[in-house]
Ligand SMILES: Cc1ncc(C[n+]2csc(CCOP(=O)(O)OP(=O)(O)O)c2C)c(N)n1
Ligand code: SF4
Ligand code: SF4
């Protein structure tokens with residue numbers, strides 16, 4: 450249970466206040482994800498000396514710099530590789546990755562696939578703003594079909610990645626998608642993801658008014674935030690409509706993003722398996738040494 | 748009661764838009780960014796739900812329960828992680 454009661458106390462504990470205010474644009478969703486993460490951590494009551502934040506490059510990847518804890522701001526797309534290394538070197542640490550959609554699904558796509566497949570023990574918080582925000586709005590692999598970007602001035606003709614379904618197919622232990630516009634479910638979900646052994650992914654659909662919203666004429670900050678509410682639907686409802694809905698209802702789902710928990714299982718994580726392997730081989734070796742010693746004695 | 752760290756506010760007005768009981772408004776002071784941070788309206792129904800605090804992208808708002816209020820229905824501060832904080 451949380452000891453901290455007010456936001457001011459929360460900020461004192463978790464925020465590197467000297468770095469504040471952020472470089473983020475007005476109305477950007479990145480800060481909101483940080484706030485939800487703080488509440489989830491506070492609820493867990495973890496020792497922050499045992500938590501390490503890792504990120505790649507992008508607006509979203511600046512988040513570790515604002516946290517009063519150890520962090521690694523690494524190279525574009527490689528956050529998960531660094532995070533794997535940290536966990537391997539010191540399995541006692543809780544590794545949390547902040548990454549953007551470009552960072553995670555674009556340049557870092559292969560790192561993501563294999564970290565999820567190997568079920569490496571870490572929590573990945575992917576902030577999906579549908580665009581390369583920091584560099585001014587180029588097409589990302591997550592940009593919705595038809596959207597405008599600097600590199601797609603006439604509309605995107607590519608089909609976007611569904612990172613949550615990808616992670617689910619790869620057997621990640623925990624997979625969830627939320628928007629930043631509603632606080633309560635995401636905070637609970639983050640808490641669960643952080644506690645999970647093995648690979649956990651929480652994807653946040655987050656507004657980027659500057660590089661995505663403005664170019665796609667989604668209106669001012671208020672309208673843009675509303676857009677996220679109008680274009681998301683709970684996963685259970687989505688699945689029900691896709692199974693039993695009428696043709697029109699199914700057609701209406703084309704532009705909708707299902708949100709909710711996609712997967713929640715408990716496969717042993719990579720480092721758990723690794724420790725088992727070490728123990729097994731050590732056991733074998735011990736037996737061998739004992740046998741050799743017995744032979745020598747004879 | 749809400750406390751606003753005025754220098755941190757970027758003026759997105761999300762707090763004002765999202766307050767379920769429409770308790771907030773722009774203040775008449777301008778901060779160093781040139782925007783008007785929010786304040787509680789003179790007459791308001793704020794129930795300390797903390798939505799404004801949680802959605803503020805710039806951590807500028809803190810909701811504090813009012814302890815010595817006669818109207819006992821009001822000062823329950825909800826915990827962002829479920830339940831009620833007193
Ligand atoms: C190897 C390399 N390639 C390209 C870049 C340029 N670059 C910097 S940030 C970025 C995109 C980041 O997009 P995303 O991860 O979605 O973050 P956002 O800014 O949208 O939060 C790119 C392409 C780089 N820094 N390094
Ligand atoms: S460019 Fe987009 S993602 Fe980057 S800080 Fe601005 S609003 Fe946020
Ligand atoms: S949500 Fe935060 S930054 Fe936006 S207007 Fe309100 S106090 Fe200012």
Ligand code: SF4
Nearest residue numbers: 766793794796797799
């Ligand atoms: S705590 Fe809730 S009711 Fe009070 S001002 Fe904030 S959003 Fe409105």
Ligand SMILES: [Mg+2]
Nearest residue numbers: 549550580582
């Ligand atoms: Mg992005």
